[in-house]
Amino acid sequence: MEATRELIFIPLPAMGHLNPAVEMAKRTVEREGRISITMLIIAFPFDKISSYIQTLAADASIDKRIKFLVLPELENLINNSETFYFQLVDAYKPVVKKIVQDRVIGPESTRSNSASICGFVVDMICAGMMDVAKELNVPSYVFFTSGVALLGLMLHLQTLRDDHGVDVTEFNDPDTELDIPGFRNPVPLKVLPSGFADKSACTLIFNLARSYRKARGILVNTFMELESDAIRSLSEDAGIPPIYPVGPIINLNLQNDGGAGVSPDERDSISRWLDSQPPSSVVFLCFGSKGSIEVDQVREVADGLERSGHRFLWSLRWLPANGEKLTPREYDDFEGVLPNGFSDRTASVGRVIGWAPQVSVLSHPAVGSFVSHCGWNSLLESLWFGVPMAAWPMYAEQQLNAFKLVVEWGLAAGIRIDYVWDAWKKSSNVVVKAEEIERGIRRVMDGGENEVRNKVKQMREMIRKSAVEGGSSYAWLGDFVEDIFENSMK
Known part of the structure; x- marks a missing residue:
């Protein structure tokens, strides 16, 4: 019997990264029976990570060749800055090395001849863990959970600094346009991730690129x-x-689709409400697990929805004026932030909720468009289900994603693609007015078979074909598996 190969996956402990990493592991072992995977989960007591891992560990449908190993929690780590995840990775390097040596490789006298570690697969933010792989004399692969456009941007701007002395942080005009390889149009500075405007953050980004x-x-x-x-x-x-390019790597489990903050009763209630709506009639608004908007912005959204005249399902995550950080369970007092009488006037056509079971909603035939923050996972899910988007990015690389969707690909209408929500300052750079929101919604909802909707329909067929046998991503995954075995034989 041919020896199996063991991969070590190290995902970032954030839902938008951990979820795709788990799906990537599933896809890999499904494709190749001689591979097993140990996922090292960095302890992180925030968000929904702990409950998510418990759910995975109890999921009988996950192949037993995937093992989840939660690393011990470290003390004195404080999540109070944008560099926290980089500090987290550095702090866990010695822990990972010892765990892999002691519990995965094992002492030489007890090692089995039937399996060998053939590589690390590290999250795009966990690239520092490649140092551990090097010390253990195994190769590293990066799992980039966003799109190739962002990867190319990072590598190009790093080359400009290192080889040509061009520092993007010194550009002051947000309307400055850059020629980036792989983009069909000049890219405005204002749609770059905010880290590229800060010298210390840019240094971290370029270290990743290197x-x-x-x-x-x-x-x-x-x-x-x-x-x-x-x-x-x-x-x-x-x-x-x-x-x-092995995507789309997305979680299509309708019962565990990122709506972990939704009770079974609420999930059923949302489903029944959608069942009662006409096909393609509902505008779904959701800004991701970390997306919040201020009270003034809530009222503009409500006004824009009402003016559009369309049915809606709105996952509302609002931030009070004092800037206090809310937890998901605290988002259910909507009447204090919505305009007077809004709920009564829209009772027959709309519904406001807290956490949303996003995949379940996007897969429902009643949903006709998605007002989205343009997170990469949401973008792929929307294309998978053929739901056209109205782009309203918030943070990270979402402005760049929105630019690609609206300007490069024509797969979305723009609401405000240079909108920025600063999670640390708990504020945005602008209040988007009701007129802009109404206009963006109408672009994707009115006129029946409009250009955006037709393009999304075509892309829906392409994205689904790519992942199955004969598809482009299926072939690339095969190339990755082949490389693992070829390299390990050397």
Whole structure:
């Protein structure tokens, strides 16, 4: 019997990264019976990580070749800055090395001849863990949970600084446009991730980019038919490791789809409400697990929805004026922030909820459009179900994603693609007015078979074909598995 190969997955302990990493592990072992995976989960007592891992551990449908190992929690780690995750990764390096040596590799006298560690697969933010893999003399692959466009942007701007002395943080005009390989249009500075405007943050980003260049390969949660220009651009650069576009890597489990904050009764209630609506008639609004808006903005959204005249399901996450951070259970007192009489006037056509079971909602035939923050996972889910988007990015790389959707691909209408929500300052750069919101909704909802809706329908067919046998992503996953075995035999 041929020896099996063991991969060590190290995901970032954040739902938008952990969930795709788990799905990537599932996809890998389904594809290749000689691979087993140990997922090292960095302890993180925030968000829904702990309950999510418990759910995974109890999920009988997950192949037993995937093992979840939660690392011990470290003391004196405070989540109070944008650099926290980088500090977290550095702090866990010695822990990971010892765990892998003691519990995965084991002492030499007890090692089995039937399995061997063939590589680390590290999250895009956990690239520092490649140092541990190097010390253990095993190769590293990066799992890039966003799109190739962001990867190309990071590598290009890092090259401009290192090789040409061009520092993007010194550009002052937000309307400055950059020519970026893999983009069909000049990219305005105002849609770059906010970290590129800050020297210390930019240093961390470029350190990541330099690490990526040392990887054996980069797995990207995208597919060829969506990002062909950017994929070809990177693949032609000899200074960049092989790119494996293996997406879409998304969780399509309707019972465990990121709506962990939704009770079974509420989930059923939302489903029944959607069942009572006409096909493609509902506007779904959701800004992600970390997306919040201020009270003034809540009222503009409500006004824009009412003016549009369309049915709606609104996952409302609002922030009070004092800036106090809310937990999901504290978002259910909506009447204090909605305009007077709004609930009564829209009772027959709309519903306001807290946490949303997003995949369940997007898969429902009543949903006709998605007002989205353009997080990469949400973008892929929306395309998978053929739901056109109205783009309203919040943070991280979402403005860049929105630019790609609206300007490059024509797969979304823009509401305000340069909107920025600062999670640390708990404020935004602008209040988007009701007129803009109404206009964005009408672009994707009115006129029946409009251009955006037709393009999304076409992309729905492409994204689904890419993941099955004969599809582009299916082939790239096979190339990745082949590389694992070829390299381990050396």
